[in-house]
Amino acid sequence: MIKLLNDVKNFFRAVAAKVLDLDDTVKPEQHLKLFEDYLDKFEFDTNTKDVRKFLSVLTKKHLVDDIVISTMTGSSIASVNGNAVSTAISGAALFNYVQSEHPKSESVLIKNGRGWSILFPQNDKLFIVKASSELSMIELRALTKEINGFLTKSVPGSMGVKG
Amino acid sequence: MGRVIAILSGKGGVGKTTITAELGIALAKRDLNVCLIDADIAMANLSLLLNMQNSPITLHDVLLGEANIQDAIYDGPAGVKFIPSGLSLENYRRVDSERLQSVIDSIRNQFDFILLDCAAGIEKNVLAAIAASDEVILVTMPTSPSIADVLKAKITAQRLGSKTIGVIMNFVRKENGEIKKDDVMKMLELPVFATVPFDDEIRKSFMQEKVMPVMIRKPGTPAAIEIQRAAAKLAGLSIQIDEGEKKGFFAKLFSPFTNLFKKKPKKIDESKGSMGGK
Numbered sequence: 001m002i003k004l005l006n007d008v009k010n011f012f013r014a015v016a017a018k019v020l021d022l023d024d025t026v027k028p029e030q031h032l033k034l035f036e037d038y039l040d041k042f043e044f045d046t047n048t049k050d051v052r053k054f055l056s057v058l059t060k061k062h063l064v065d066d067i068v069i070s071t072m073t074g075s076s077i078a079s080v081n082g083n084a085v086s087t088a089i090s091g092a093a094l095f096n097y098v099q100s101e102h103p104k105s106e107s108v109l110i111k112n113g114r115g116w117s118i119l120f121p122q123n124d125k126l127f128i129v130k131a132s133s134e135l136s137m138i139e140l141r142a143l144t145k146e147i148n149g150f151l152t153k154s155v156p157g158s159m160g161v162k163g
Numbered sequence: 164m165g166r167v168i169a170i171l172s173g174k175g176g177v178g179k180t181t182i183t184a185e186l187g188i189a190l191a192k193r194d195l196n197v198c199l200i201d202a203d204i205a206m207a208n209l210s211l212l213l214n215m216q217n218s219p220i221t222l223h224d225v226l227l228g229e230a231n232i233q234d235a236i237y238d239g240p241a242g243v244k245f246i247p248s249g250l251s252l253e254n255y256r257r258v259d260s261e262r263l264q265s266v267i268d269s270i271r272n273q274f275d276f277i278l279l280d281c282a283a284g285i286e287k288n289v290l291a292a293i294a295a296s297d298e299v300i301l302v303t304m305p306t307s308p309s310i311a312d313v314l315k316a317k318i319t320a321q322r323l324g325s326k327t328i329g330v331i332m333n334f335v336r337k338e339n340g341e342i343k344k345d346d347v348m349k350m351l352e353l354p355v356f357a358t359v360p361f362d363d364e365i366r367k368s369f370m371q372e373k374v375m376p377v378m379i380r381k382p383g384t385p386a387a388i389e390i391q392r393a394a395a396k397l398a399g400l401s402i403q404i405d406e407g408e409k410k411g412f413f414a415k416l417f418s419p420f421t422n423l424f425k426k427k428p429k430k431i432d433e434s435k436g437s438m439g440g441k
Binding site: 024025026027028031032035036038039042061062136137138139141142145146 | 261287290291294307310311314317318321322323324338339340341342343346349350351352
């Protein structure tokens with residue numbers, strides 16, 4: 001009996017909704033499910049003392065492919081893959097040459113094939129960043145700020161860390 | 164030291180500019196020193212909402228290094244200060260938005276709050292505004308495309324080292340299919356400062372001979388009340404709702420006659436009004 005009454009009620013409700021064009025919107029649960037874990041994918045744990053691990057996490061956080069840190073004279077300080085001697089030397093040589101020609105230059109952007117190499121000096125260090133798109137100075141500053149913070153905090157006399 | 168807060172959404176058309184203006188005025192009405200900055204350098208229109216579109220010196224001039232920031236600060240409604248962006252497309256192309264941070268740093272001691280009305284998207288000018296701010300408030304509508312974009316905006320703010328402190332939900336109609344406050348809090352992992360209802364008075368405030376924010380024109384409307392609540396929460400103050408002057412039916416009916424006998428207020432010199440009162 002109750003089932004019959006419910007069926008009748010549902011029938012009239014459906015007719016009323018159709019005829020009166022009532023609000024038939026529902027929450028997009030599938031979208032909510034999609035968003036639910038979205039932020040978790042962008043949680044980056046930079047709480048480590050391992051410089052390579054730290055830089056590896058930063059590449060994901062800042063959406064870049066590679067990070068090399070060198071002195072302005074081309075000595076490698078740190079890098080993601082741990083073998084960046086030639087990158088550090090050529091990066092420093094290139095930046096120093098550009099700066100000798102253009103003393104006010106703040107960064108050097110090189111488009112190479114599908115990606116970009118960006119040379120950015122800060123705090124007596126040269127940051128060599130490879131990415132699939134060019135980064136703005138704002139993004140570079142945010143990236144280098146994190147690296148400088150890490151080097152100052154984790155590695156006393158940070159200039160001596162070898163990549 | 165003032166708090167510099169970027170009002171951000173990712174998606175366009177969610178009411179960022181309106182929320183920035185109304186929130187700023189609500190804070191100013193609580194006797195706080197507030198400065199609104201139109202950081203939407205390309206599509207500036209906060210000045211239209213505040214009816215201050217003819218300001219001679221703008222943020223563009225300051226970012227171009229052609230003017231001092233102090234000369235670009237104007238008196239807005241309810242004691243709020245305002246730094247407009249220019250409407251010139253030519254200047255927009257030349258502007259160096261990366262200077263925004265140093266410009267803001269030079270005035271942050273003058274105010275309790277500096278609110279930045281950001282552009283939609285996560286392009287260079289938006290990044291500059293985020294990087295120049297200490298905190299970010301996200302504005303979203305209760306729909307999934309809007310939520311998707313604030314998620315990206317939150318991640319971008321996090322990447323640039325700015326702290327996202329909360330969300331304002333705008334255009335809330337309490338329909339069945341809307342994403343609810345609890346869902347938003349869970350997804351964004353942030354508190355919701357306010358759920359601002361869809362309020363026709365906001366739309367109407369653009370359709371006046373003299374455009375005036377609803378917080379001035381009709382502070383007792385539901386949207387304005389909710390924004391006043393958000394302002395109180397943001398400033399850590401007790402909630403005091405200013406509902407403006409409320410008139411009953413008979414008062415409204417006879418107001419044309421009673422107004423005849425009221426003493427006329429002194430006429431405000433328009434040349435020293437909202438535009439020139441630096």
